[in-house]
Structures are given as C-alpha cells and as structure tokens.
Amino acid sequence: MLEKVKVDKETGETQRIGDVSGLDPKRPSVEILLCLPPPQPSRLIAGIKETEERFYLIVKEGKNYNAALVHCRDRGGSLAMPKDEETNSLIAAYVNKTGLSRVFIGVNDLEKERQFMYTDSTPLQNYSHWRPGEPNNAFGGEDCVELVSDGGWNDVECHLTIYFVCEFLKKNS
Ligand code: GN1
Ligand code: CA
Ligand code: CA
Numbered sequence: 001m002l003e004k005v006k007v008d009k010e011t012g013e014t015q016r017i018g019d020v021s022g023l024d025p026k027r028p029s030v031e032i033l034l035c036l037p038p039p040q041p042s043r044l045i046a047g048i049k050e051t052e053e054r055f056y057l058i059v060k061e062g063k064n065y066n067a068a069l070v071h072c073r074d075r076g077g078s079l080a081m082p083k084d085e086e087t088n089s090l091i092a093a094y095v096n097k098t099g100l101s102r103v104f105i106g107v108n109d110l111e112k113e114r115q116f117m118y119t120d121s122t123p124l125q126n127y128s129h130w131r132p133g134e135p136n137n138a139f140g141g142e143d144c145v146e147l148v149s150d151g152g153w154n155d156v157e158c159h160l161t162i163y164f165v166c167e168f169l170k171k172n173s
Contacts, residue, residue: 004149006031046098049090055168056080058098065158067143069119072166079106080167081118082147091165094153100149101143106162107145107153113137116145116155129143129153 004017009028017031021051041047046058055077063071082088082105095103106119114123116135131152135142144158147165 004031035091046094046100049094050170051087053170054087055170056094057166057168058094058100058103058163059166060098060100060163062161062163063104063142064161065104065108068164069106072106072164075166077166077168079104079119080165081106081120082127082129083118083125084127085129088147088151091147092149094147094165095147100163102146102148102154102162104160104162105145105147105153106167108143108158109135109137110143110158111156113143134173 005014006017006029008012008024009030010029013022022117044060046060049056057077059068059071061071064081072079080087080091082091091103091105093127095101105126107116108119109116111117114135114137116128118124129147129151131148131150131154134153135145135155137143137155142155142157144156144160145153146156146160146162147153
C-alpha cells in the first residue's frame, strides 16, 4: 500500500498527508512516499462465516469450555450450537479453512450424564453428528463437546484448553 506521509526531520515522527495537525510548523519536515503493509487482520479472530440467521466466529484463543462460553456470552452471543447438517458443515469448513483440527461447540452433558444439551439448555433434537464410537465419556469424565475438522463431534474433558466458535443471532425474530 503506497502512502504519502510527512516526516518531522528532528523527531522522525510521521503523519499521513491530509492530517498534519500534530506536527510543529516551525520544525522542518519533508514529504516522502512510504510503502506500508496493509492493515493486519486480528490474529485471534479467523474471519467470519454467516447463515441467513447467524454469524459464526472462530476465536483463536485457547480456553476451557466454561471460559469459552463466557467469552461468547460477554460479546452477546453463545458457543455455536449446530442444530442441522447445513450449519454443522459450515462450521466444519470454517475450522478447516482456518487450519484447525478441533473447536469447542456449545454442547455438553454436564447436568446429566449421557443427556446432551445445547448451552441454551435445550436438548439435542433431530440432529447430532457424533463420530463413530462417540460419545464415550472416556475416563469417566468427558462432558463437553468438540467439533473435529471432518464435522464429527467428540465428547472431551471440559477443562481442555482449545479454540472455540461463537455464534451471534442477526436479529431477534
Ligand atoms: C480419543 O483418538 P482421539 O485422541 O482423537 C477417543 C475420544 C476421547 C479422546 C480423549 C475413538 O480420541 O473418545 O474423547 O481420545 N476416541 C476414541 O482425548 O476412543
Ligand atoms: Ca459425559
Ligand atoms: Ca470422547
């Protein structure tokens, strides 16, 4: 990206041309053309995906299930709750595109073993996408759910620190 900037010869301070309000007019300065890198996207957010009703956002900050849930809620959303194959494969494609192998989704059996619920406290309905042999509550303590890059679900320990995907409703309908 080419940008024209003014450089203060004493301090080296630069300002974009068109905004020279902060430079001292009594000090000598020079106009030069600089080649600057384009603005960098956030390292922590992997773009965004959307359906007609919702936005999906992978957060590349490792958190345990509860901290991940709080992170999404603090921003007005929830951990993603794929309730049909279309949404599930959209999230899986997003995970793949981001180069990840797994993310927390908003499904757990914390309240009652083997009774998986979404984090909005609704039970799984007509849809789930368990990997073969899952959920297995391995080692007697897997109550949270990760979505693996092939779209399959696996119950894992809630204290694992992994990336996660939030969802945000576009409007209250
Ligand atoms: C096993 O194979 P891996 O690491 O992806 C296990 C899961 C457990 C997980 C715990 C087929 O998954 O059920 O949740 O370890 N998979 C199988 O780390 O037993
Ligand atoms: Ca369990
Ligand atoms: Ca498991």
